[in-house]
Amino acid sequence: MSGKAVLDTNVVLDLLGDRLSPRNLPDVELMVSVITELELLSYPMLSLPEEKSIRKFLSNVEITGLSDEIKRKTIALRKSYRLKLPDAIICATAMVASAPLITNDKRLSKVAEISVLIPS
Numbered sequence: 001m002s003g004k005a006v007l008d009t010n011v012v013l014d015l016l017g018d019r020l021s022p023r024n025l026p027d028v029e030l031m032v033s034v035i036t037e038l039e040l041l042s043y044p045m046l047s048l049p050e051e052k053s054i055r056k057f058l059s060n061v062e063i064t065g066l067s068d069e070i071k072r073k074t075i076a077l078r079k080s081y082r083l084k085l086p087d088a089i090i091c092a093t094a095m096v097a098s099a100p101l102i103t104n105d106k107r108l109s110k111v112a113e114i115s116v117l118i119p120s
Helices: 008-016 034-040 048-058 069-081 085-097 106-110
Strands: 004-007 027-031 061-062
Touching: 004 008, 004 085, 008 034, 008 048, 027 034, 027 085, 034 048, 034 061, 034 085, 061 085, 069 085
Parallel strands: 004 027, 027 061
Antiparallel strands: none
């Protein structure tokens, strides 16, 4: 596989928690939505070492903000699939990037507009 892939928050947490090896991911440029950045850094009980680890990880991936196109696609996905807002934004990010979404959330496989990869 070449190109890019969008990581869902749950996959980033598995990587940071050593429950998933980077070897189980495709060898592509990794991206996350700004939503993932916010979710990772806003956990109330986040320790300083955990925050440093998250920030180090985030410095090595592309963080995609909320463009007008991502907002439009988020609205459409929420209406079509009744997704939670963070899931819809992350899926819309993958749509706009024309990149697969790597997630542990099997429910997101129902989103026909994106390719979903479940890491092993």
